[in-house]
Amino acid sequence: MPPNGDSEPSLTETEREALHDAQLGIEHVFRAYGDLLACHHRTGHAMEKFERAESLLREAGHDEFANVLRDELLPAGAVEDAWTYELVEAFREGFVDEMEAFESALRADLADGRYHVTERDQQRRWRRRARSDDWGE
Numbered sequence: 001m002p003p004n005g006d007s008e009p010s011l012t013e014t015e016r017e018a019l020h021d022a023q024l025g026i027e028h029v030f031r032a033y034g035d036l037l038a039c040h041h042r043t044g045h046a047m048e049k050f051e052r053a054e055s056l057l058r059e060a061g062h063d064e065f066a067n068v069l070r071d072e073l074l075p076a077g078a079v080e081d082a083w084t085y086e087l088v089e090a091f092r093e094g095f096v097d098e099m100e101a102f103e104s105a106l107r108a109d110l111a112d113g114r115y116h117v118t119e120r121d122q123q124r125r126w127r128r129r130a131r132s133d134d135w136g137e
Helices: 013-059 063-073 084-111 117-129
Strands: none
Touching: 013 063, 013 084, 013 117
């Protein structure tokens, strides 16, 4: 029995594999979102350095370079005209939310909403074959 005492849903091997792949898929989507957040933060820190460079260039008498930073590069988007925060929002509100809703609906239909069905089954099997009875089964 699973840790909560409920019986596991009855799934075919193909259903179990499909559910497992979908659950791994959503975990990778979350990781991709985290990577995009990291890119957003790193880009922000880079832009702060360029903003400081603008001031230092102006102070050193290099107004042409300072003006390029101020007028062209700093206000520009990272991808076409979009700033990274806009990319983060679009990714989250579109792709992440849609994939998460799909995975959640699939899990609700096939596994009564339970997460990690494959891992729970593996845990039970490994604990059954263990020499110790200390696993509470």
